[in-house]
Amino acid sequence: MSKKRLEVWDDQILIDMDLLFRAIREAGGDWQRVEKEIRQFLETMQSMGHEDE
Helix, strand or coil, rough: CCCEEECCCCCCEEEHHHHHHHHHCCCCHHHHHHHHHHHHHHHHHHHHHHCCC
């Protein structure tokens, strides 16, 4: 059975906590870097969504 890992809404990202903690571990525990990357991803998705309007 497949598992949804990531869901992007207009103003938020719902992310599987396993995926989140794996990203933090891969960043050497730098959760601020992971937070910044996720926020940038959301901004990118938001700007792509506005192109359709």
